[in-house]
Amino acid sequence: MEVPPHATRRATVRRLPGGAQASDRVAVEEPLEIRVDGTAVAVTMRTPGHDEELALGFCLTEGLDPVAAHPTADLAANVVEVDAPGADLRAIQRSFYTSSSCGVCGKGALEAVAVDAPRVESDLAVPFAVLAALPTALTEAQAGFALTGGLHATGLFSPDGTLLCTREDVGRHNAMDKVVGWAFGAGLLPLSRSVLCVSGRLSFELVQKAAVAGCPVLVAVGAPSSLAVELADDRGLTLCGFVRDGSATVYTHPDRILA
Template sequence: MSAPVFLPPASYEYTRVQRVTGAERREADDILAAEEPLEIRLGYGPAGQREQRTLAVTMRTPGHDLELAAGFLLTEGLIRSRADLTGLLHCPDVQKPEERENVVRAELATAAALDLPRLERHFYTSSSCGVCGKTSIAAVHAAACPVLPADGPLVPAAVIHELPERQRQAQAGFEQTGGLHAAALFSPAGELLLLREDVGRHNALDKLIGAALLADELPLSRHVLLVSGRASFELVQKAAVAGIAVLAAVGAPSSLAVQAAQDFGLTLLGFVRQQRYNIYAHPWRVQGVNE
């Protein structure tokens, strides 16, 4: 498992602001989290008859774009394993200067099973809301979501309390801008293994899962995931696809997230901060708590 890494300089932008303290106002420099569109294109089909189409456009923080594309393809059920991908690259043949480094093409293996009706939806995603336009919960459940095995990891209750601070200390982007979400992967003993940041919660998790996919480290069944915001249905679904059995969130879960966690066999924690948290589903993986 690779170590946490800092975001590249392209992830930040600088601006002038008027900073107000009490009744005083002064000019100052500020650092912003960059947000730019990333177009994900898909190449597929038999040799000699390859086709290409735009799959999705997502508003993201530049950096780890290939991981983001790989994680998105996996968590949306368009690929099932690393073997389904034969190539990932930033497209060199863009027409506009602003598209440079903002278009990624994923090449599928000729043997990869592709659900063409899913492609016809032409996903549009945003940094704030995840995948939009889903017509039914059933369609999301069909995106390769497994029922997780009824085993570990078993996580000491005290370790859960330590995760937010360990995540925060590794968040270089948040420290600079205050505007980035994080998804962090820990061992059951609380060791930080991998962290990704993005202006969007869903993108941060797709980057993390994509990094594990490209390193052939899936499923992440022996790990604990902490996300910096609330726990939505999409985050639970993405975690389940990656085989993650314990998902902790600094914020609140939604009702659909709790229902999905119960259905998928995933342990879901919310409000993990200030030495407290709630367990919403499958509490048996958290050990050492007096009942």
Template sequence: MGRVTERRKVIRIRDGVVSSRPDTLVAEEPLEIRLNGKPLAITMRTPGDDFALAAGFLVSEGVLGAASDVRNIVYCAGATADGVNTYNVVDVRTAPEVVIPDITLERNVYTTSSCGLCGKASLDAVRTTARWPIADTPPLRVEPELLASLPDRLRAAQRVFERTGGLHAAALFAEDGELLDIREDVGRHNAVDKLVGRAVRSGALPLSRAILLVSGRASFELAQKAVMAGIPMLAAVSAPSSLAVDLAAETGLTLVGFLRGSSMNVYAGDHRIALRTTTRAARS
């Protein structure tokens, strides 16, 4: 199977001094995801947790929602000159009773490590395929101070990032701040898929009491993945997109951006943030 990191020679220049040294880089390889034997999507990912990645991808597509929906997940033989398996093709076989949504049957896409599900249909597609409404029973309430502490916990748990500086991360936290799971990948959407895939395969969906934290921006695709997994709160250390905010507002997702230090912006679902100060509208 593929390695998470690889070594390459690099010319290093520091203060005018030139030297040669090996450098540790994040591995990036294509993964073809097949559904019941038919090609569905190709994504550029960091090898590892490939079965979870494929399962999580299919949760976001509305195909999977429980461990029983999966009959099996296997590697298919890759094409190499010497016949060695590349471990870059995964086939997910669903249980006979699983109904594949039309939007998934029509998909045959190439996704990159940066853009996620490029060209994903619309907000309506998410609303029609989401299995679980985002609701709180009992209500989820998170202190701003707890939220502010999560990025440091995420960074401390990024083992491969410390060696390469080139990976995104996604983590699931409990409402009391306990780190439940963390995955790293060259693509932020892959990291989320790996988290959700591990959850669905262990029978943990919906993740109705979890906080999802991502190391970069909050795109529509990441908000979609949170909604499809029943996650009530998505926080990002960078900015959200306008479509992510629209989706959060329509589905009840709490969306937090620019989570840095003690500061954050709450774009939707502020009822889950335990605010204790009077809010003031900024001047336009």
């Protein structure tokens, strides 16, 4: 996978010990404003690249039923316009200002982030050997991380472990939105026959986004939060954490994993 243009930037650094001056690459973090039918609904700190996918995935997982995303008519920098006819923006009950570290910080109650999503009903079964190999396959596709060490990733896989799409971003929730937006454009939603794998920990919002996308299995190299486990159990997702070194911890709905 190639690193999108403008996703990394050169920085002059000093190596210690020794004090040698060198050039290094860092991941770019810039704001992106998402507009729905001309109305600004969100500003997210993201890594440039696949911005239309990010905007589509964000709107999809917020229940806004988008149909397309594109640059604004005046080609404004760091702004994406989303077409979502009939979207009731007054029904959005929270501020959409998010940071790269956490997309749900500051929400006062679960009700403030609730998004209607049917319970995931899927007979998908994944062999443990396939599941155990996903984090390695994702890492090998992280060209931006290899350059900077500063990007999260989400990968979409088929049941046999084939990587369908991977996206990187300074925000883990943005990486997920980019993949969901890509899947929307490819006509793959709902993701009832797919597996999502993330490079870090499992937060409530990542589970929420996977549930809205209809994905039955969500895998991570890190740990889930208590609320992530609760939501996965409630929405019918199989949640797998600590998937590394030939082992995994399955927190919810383990029947989908064939040992």
